[in-house]
Amino acid sequence: xxxxxxxxxxxxxxxxxxxxxxxxxxxxxxxxxxxxxxxxxxxxxxxxxxxxxxxxxxxxxxxxxxxxxxxxxxxxxxxxxxxxxxxxxxxxxxxxxxxxxxxxxxxxxxxxxxxxx
Amino acid sequence: xxxxxxxxxxxxxxxxxxxxxxxxxxxxxxxxxxxxxxxxxxxxxxxxxxxxxxxxxxxxxxxxxxxxxxxxxxxxxxxxxxxxxxxxxxxxxxxxxxxxxxxxxxxxxxxxx
Numbered sequence: 103x104x105x106x107x108x109x110x111x112x113x114x115x116x117x118x119x120x121x122x123x124x125x126x127x128x129x130x131x132x133x134x135x136x137x138x139x140x141x142x143x144x145x146x147x148x149x150x151x152x153x154x155x156x157x158x159x160x161x162x163x164x165x166x167x168x169x170x171x172x173x174x175x176x177x178x179x180x181x182x183x184x185x186x187x188x189x190x191x192x193x194x195x196x197x198x199x200x201x202x203x204x205x206x207x208x209x210x211x212x213x214x215x216x217x218x219x
Numbered sequence: 220x221x222x223x224x225x226x227x228x229x230x231x232x233x234x235x236x237x238x239x240x241x242x243x244x245x246x247x248x249x250x251x252x253x254x255x256x257x258x259x260x261x262x263x264x265x266x267x268x269x270x271x272x273x274x275x276x277x278x279x280x281x282x283x284x285x286x287x288x289x290x291x292x293x294x295x296x297x298x299x300x301x302x303x304x305x306x307x308x309x310x311x312x313x314x315x316x317x318x319x320x321x322x323x324x325x326x327x328x329x330x331x332x
Binding site for chain 2: 106135142143144145146147150158193207208209210211212213215
């Protein structure tokens with residue numbers, strides 16, 4: 103199966119520690135997205151890349167959050183000085199970005215659960 | 220700005236009964252609309268999508284949805300519920316280039332015997 107892969111699937115960390123999540127998109131997909139989902143809510147957009155360029159960031163992405171996609175393939179999402187409010191599932195997704203009005207399907211990974219204690 | 224409203228956070232149906240999950244959207248541009256399903260502790264799986272072709276969209280697992288511009292709705296239906304349909308369902312609206320999706324808060328579908 104060559105779907106979107108995320109690692110680790112679960113992470114428990116102490117408040118104040120840094121954590122990093124990795125995402126490997128579907129191989130031919132040039133767009134990569136990060137979303138955050140808390141219990142009882144729908145996913146919320148955080149940021150997206152087209153190839154290695156980070157094209158949009160949500161205001162939800164505070165300065166403690168940083169995402170990279172250095173070679174236009176895998177991506178990392180780092181959270182510095184974690185807070186209990188950061189506890190959530192972090193979803194990575196990818197798509198094949200086309201022209202305007204392409205309506206390309208966004209495929210999601212299984213998510214990485216973060217618990218900050 | 221785009222938004223999605225899913226009416227009913229919980230829906231319960233009997234096995235074999237009609238499933239109807241409601242979704243209304245708001246978009247300043249022609250929307251792309253999606254339904255995703257999420258099983259416990261898993262990511263999201265695409266059920267179907269509307270991209271301005273046919274207004275009645277058929278998806279996987281017997282689900283379908285109809286785009287009604289006049290009602291700004293994209294309700295999800297299935298003629299006969301199965302126990303395996305129990306999950307969380309999310310409606311989402313995409314931008315013109317589908318660069319990001321805005322999700323509703325989800326509807327949890329319970330299927331009873």
